[in-house]
Amino acid sequence: MEEPKIPARLETANFQDVYYDEDPFLSNCKIENARVDHEEIGQLVISKVMFKNVSFVGATFPRIDMTDVVFENCDLSNANFSEGIIHRVTFKECKILGVNFSGANLGNVRFEECLANMSDFVEARLKQVTFNQTHLQNANYSDCELLKVNFDRCDLNEIDFTQTNLKGIDISTCRFTRINVALANLTGCEVSPEQAIGFASLLGLKVKE
DSSP, X not given: OOOOOOOSSOEEOOGGGGGGOSSOEEEEEEEEEXXXXXXXXXXXXXXXXXXXXXXXXXXXXXXXXXXXXXXXSOBOTTOBOTTOEEEEEEEESOBOTTOBOTTOEEEEEEEESOBOTTOBOXXXXXXXXXXXXXXXXXXXXXXXXXXXXXXXXXXXXXXXXXXXXXXXXXXXXXXXXXXXXXXXXXXXXXXXXXXXXXXXXXXXOOOOO
16 A cells, blocks of 8 residues: 655645646645535646645546545545546545545545445446545445455445455455345455354355354
8 A cells, every 4th residue: 555645844725726727736735724615627636735624515526636645634525536546545534425436546545534425436446445444334336346455444334336346355344234245246255254144144044153
């Protein structure tokens, strides 16, 4: 896992500065205590930026290109990052309810203690991605490509892994009552003994204590 490469000293900037660029670009800066709700910018490029206490509720940034970015204590609920390229990015203690990553490419991305229920990763490609102590109830990972993806102590209840291969994925530390996954795609998935009993019931097996 590669961490975001951000300079130790960053100048404070305003997100609105990108509105004056023909090719919207934001780099080498920090943005704090701001609201960017419901803004819409296509093909925005963000590099080496720290966002802290920033609200992006309902913002639409399709095909965004983000590299070396940290979001800390931000609200990105219902934001749209569809078909984006997201590399070396950390979301720390963020609210990302219903965020749209469909069709996006995520590499070396970390979600730390986030609230990401109902988030959308349909047809996304995830490589070297970690979800740590993150709530992913009703999240949609349908038709996803997962490579070296780690779910650590997450809430996966009602998560949707339809048409997604879980080979090599470890969900043994996670909690859920029910997940949506085809049994064929569970081959090679790492689970806890308690979870194995639950999956056995899907096969009609009765496990004796």
